[in-house]
Amino acid sequence: MASAISRTLFDLDVPYDAIRIDARDGAVVINGVPAQAARGALDHALCQARLRVQTLPAGPGFQIRVQPGQD
16 A cells, blocks of 8 residues: 555655554555645545545644545
């Protein structure tokens, strides 16, 4: 899932500082997404893939946590 999300970030030209997997809950965590990044397009793409997205303020940018959706 992390590599697919990384590819989506690349395709949408969304910059970020780091991407990792949180071992506690299996979420893919994207750190350092700038405030001016195309987050709407990213949220749409991830929701289309039936993933849950949580965006949290983190410094000057955002941290985005992505988990498999609940069906």
